[in-house]
Amino acid sequence: MRKLRMGVISYAHPHALRFAGQIASGRHTKLVAISGDGPNSDVARVEARRFGAHFYKTYEELLRDDNVEAVYIAIETYRHKEVAVRAAEEGKHILLEKPIALTLEDADEIIKAAKKAGVKLMVPYNPRFTEPLQKAKEMLDAGEVGPLEYIYTISENVKPPIFLQGLDMSWFLDARKSGGGGFMDTAPHGIDSLFWLTEDVPKKVYADIGAKIYGFPVDDIGTAVLEFRKGVLAVLTAGWGNPKGYSYGIEMKYYLVGREGFLDIRTAYPDFTVYQERAEKIYWDRPDVRGIVESFARAILKDEKVPIPGEVAKKNLAVVLAAYESSRKRKAVKVSL
Amino acid sequence: MELKVGIIGCGNIFNLAHKSALKRIEGVKVVACMDIDGERARKGAEELGARAFTNLDEFLDLDLDAVLVLTPTYTHSELAIRALKAGKHVIVEKPIALTVEEGEKMIRTAEREGLHLLVGHVRRFDKRWLQMKEIIEKRNILPMHIRKTEVQNLPFPRDYWYWDEKRSGGVAVDLGVHVTDFLRWFFEGEPVSVYAVGKSIKEEARANGTWDHFIMMIAFEGGKTGIAEVSWAYPYPARYGVFYHHVDIIGRNGRIRYTPLDTPVVGVAKANFEMPRFSPLLSTFPEAFEMELRHFFNVIKGKDEPRVTAQDALIALKIAERAKESAMKGEVVEV
Structure with missing residues (x-):
């Protein structure tokens, strides 16, 4: 298989750091261009030099580069539609940071544009690409714990992004740009893994989401109770609830209760610990980012389906938005997906 | 005297x-x-x-x-x-x-x-929770989000009174009051509303028309959230029929987490797996009583x-009762 030539649009989202590195070193990908739209354009420029990729000030210039076949878009959420639609029009395949967009209407436009242009559209959610969760799914599918009944997940709980050093993350605290705070930022990961584990979608959501911990202008933590159509019950906590001293960067945890067994999945990535003034976990492998980039590239190079298409990402957003609605109205909300 | x-x-x-x-x-x-x-x-x-x-x-x-x-x-x-x-x-x-x-x-x-x-x-006399409460006060942590889980695999046969809602109130009441009281105790505040979902997982529960797995999301005054999970249906083998407690307190100025899986045990490995010989799960109960x-x-x-007063006990029961009502209706119920 040859290598897919990719561009990264914007370093507004810190995931750009991980994805760019993975794309540059990937077996089937090559990083050929980076654009510096939005915050952290200085970081984008430095990274372009580091990877030997062409640097463009704006995504429009990058999209006109014929050498670029596909783009990873990490711009602020409120600009997803604008950029993704343009990328589709320019015939670029799209790996679009989550959440897919601010609204379901915008999501539809993105999906439509990609379809019209005949380009692949994928939204990356990490947990289903982690090894422990894949093992768990294998065990579920093999019937090792009997029919699945209940899932509790923290997926994922992180420190607020503004604690990240050296990056401007202020747009995360502006709901007009991000759509919401900690829950919007992290719940999509958990919701995707619930879709994937249950092979089902929820019919009803109740949630309590709020600015409870830090006093930010956006929510920092939320919990949702999700009742799935085929009967699985799930409780999901997501947000920025981890204090500075918390040793893990990301906390991901799943308790899966089957009728005949129980799966306890507690770590997302293999790590080691550094002890100084506080303990810090260093991940020595991120198979999730690798899995996302590889499956995206494979789908394009072999003209197969992407594992997480725009339609799934839209359903994901619908659940997130239903959770916010439930929390606002203080009542359970029915969802029809 | x-x-x-x-x-x-x-x-x-x-x-x-x-x-x-x-x-x-x-x-x-x-x-x-x-x-x-x-x-x-x-x-x-x-x-x-x-x-x-x-x-x-x-x-x-x-x-x-x-x-x-x-x-x-x-x-x-x-x-x-x-x-x-x-x-x-x-x-x-x-x-x-x-x-x-x-x-x-x-x-x-x-x-x-x-x-x-x-x-x-x-639970109010259990040294684990007493010490946790003390630490919260000493270190100036304000709990905003507490999840407490009490789960087990109830080892009793289906005609035992626990399984009969009319005699035990079901898991929502029997284990539920432990957690609802714990949440009030730790938040030092009163509940506003509850949303709950119940499931019947084990054969014993389905035969008796009762829930054996029950989730309560309780909104407390001041925007605090309590999540109670109680279960008789955790599929541990019956010989592990002890309680498993998990606590996760996320608050202003800190987080406290307890899971028995993080704490010391003495296990024995034999041809057949055995119960832990020492476990904090088993060790605090006698002293607490x-x-x-x-x-x-x-x-x-x-x-x-x-x-802890009879009034406290009554409120703990009232939350559980309202939670059952919520689960029945599928709606949020005021407490």
């Missing part, structure tokens, strides 16, 4: 918890053990050097300062009220009663008779103010 104490109900919880605690507490004399099963009454009485009874009237005719009601939940109200009316202070196992209405009646009776009614919310009883006896002696 030595308190003369009588026991009603010499079954599970008496044998697991109260019996050995009572042997260790000084200033208290167990003079009578009553059970409708004569054999159980006789055994209990023999171990504590007391007289055995199967007749409640004869038992209540005795000169007793306090009565411990350790019977199935549905009998709490009648037995407690009869004991109170016979002039005895009452210590009753949690939940206070099967229904809030019954619990209110018990409280009114105790007030009318000028006697103590104390409810065994033993002893501390609870010591405290309650001191309250009765007038030496102490109750750390």
